[in-house]
Amino acid sequence: MIKKYIYTVSILLVSSKVTNAQNQSWEHVLDLLSTQLNSTEILIRVCTVLLIIFSLFFLGFFATLMIARSKHRNEDNYRNDIKEKYELLLTGIIFNDEEEMQTEEWKSSKKRVVDHFRKRYLRKRINKKYLRDHIILLHKNFTGTAADVLRNLYIDLKLDKEAIRELNSPDWGTQANAIKELAQLNIVEAKKKIKSRTFHENQILRLEAQVAVIAMEDDDPFSFLGKDKNHLTEWHQINLSKIIDTINREKLPLFSRWFNSKNNSIVEFCIKMTLQYDQFESIPNLIELLNHKSQNIVGEAARTLGEFSATESQPMLLKAYRNAITPVKKKILTALGKCGTHELIPFLQQQLVQNEISIAMEAGKALRLLGDDGIQVLKDQTNSLLYGVGEICKHLLDERI
């Protein structure tokens, strides 16, 4: 109060002594000071509010973190608990003696266990998912009676219905996993739904469906090859060939059936499968493919004809060679080396002495494959003055290589 009084008096004293102009400048300074004081107050208020907001946010974040952590821990404990139960159920059921499993006593006790298990531990969808994962994992590792028991248990617990329901999920990943699962356990009921996904726009889902259909379907499992308009990537082809390798050879169709497909990647895949499964009866169809517009297909067909030692393809290979691009020319030369006759020697010699080194090398290799007469041509050319020809011949005749 005293300070305020002194301040007021001094102001009055000063103000009584100063001129009007001085008075005005003082007012201006005081105005400035009060404005600054006001703005500082606002700043402090804003900072306080921000501090409160951040503190609340931090507290909220911390609380969420703690709740999530505790929830996660509870889930982990629950999962471990349920996992132990599942392990007991699965190992207890699958590793019984076959004779024991045929007895009525075993069957009724199994039914009791399954019923109890269903009521007690399979109410939640997440629990069903855990058990499905466990069954699939074991089914992938075991065959024979153990695998059959697992499949029966899967059906008894109606887990197949869950997987079939997941086929309607909007998420393609869920659908793909369900397809994989249903195919692993050969749930024939789901075949129709899975088949409808063999042309799905999503590549992975489409692949899983096609793999599943090949594994499950007895009636024309490869029919999708005639209708699929999507490009088959190398990865897709590898996966298809991997599953084809596991099925009964008698179930395999003649892959030349799809040689006239408009989808070039399917034609290429079918040529590879024709070679993989030694379908020699498709040689005439392979020869026809040497006229195909796609150079990749011509190259694949030539390679396969070479591997099949199809001598009858020689004239068509020579015809295709004329218009082929360099990589395909090389494939044709290799094929000619494998399926050609001695009549080809002048042609191959001509290719050997031409300018392009990569083609000359393949022609030289083809000559070497033709036996003594071809090797004689290589020997004759070892001192050739043409660029690279002598070196190629020496290289090909070197027994160390």
Added chain:
Amino acid sequence: MKKVLVIEDEDLVRKSLEFRLKKDGYQVTPCADGRQGIQAIENEKFDLVLTDLMLPFNNGLEVVSKLKSISKETPIIVLSNIGLEHVVLDAFNLGADDYMTKPFSPNELSVRVKRLLNK
């Protein structure tokens, strides 16, 4: 009671094998990776070793090699997803006594274990 060492990284498969072999009357020591497996081989003598090929830390071939360097007479069965000729040959060349490709029949495994232990 014959002692069998089971080295398998897949929890459920390891427990299943353990259950099956215990049911067959063996004393089973389970290990979850190659390093644990090698430690067990170094510390204890087993009548038979059953190992997966693809294991964390030390793979199955290293386990075979280590076992044969310590105890040539202990039989070892290799379990694997890989059926490639060169992998199977590598395992046999290192001294594996048997090789089973997954998926396998537990009954068949049981017979193979019994046969090797009775040799």
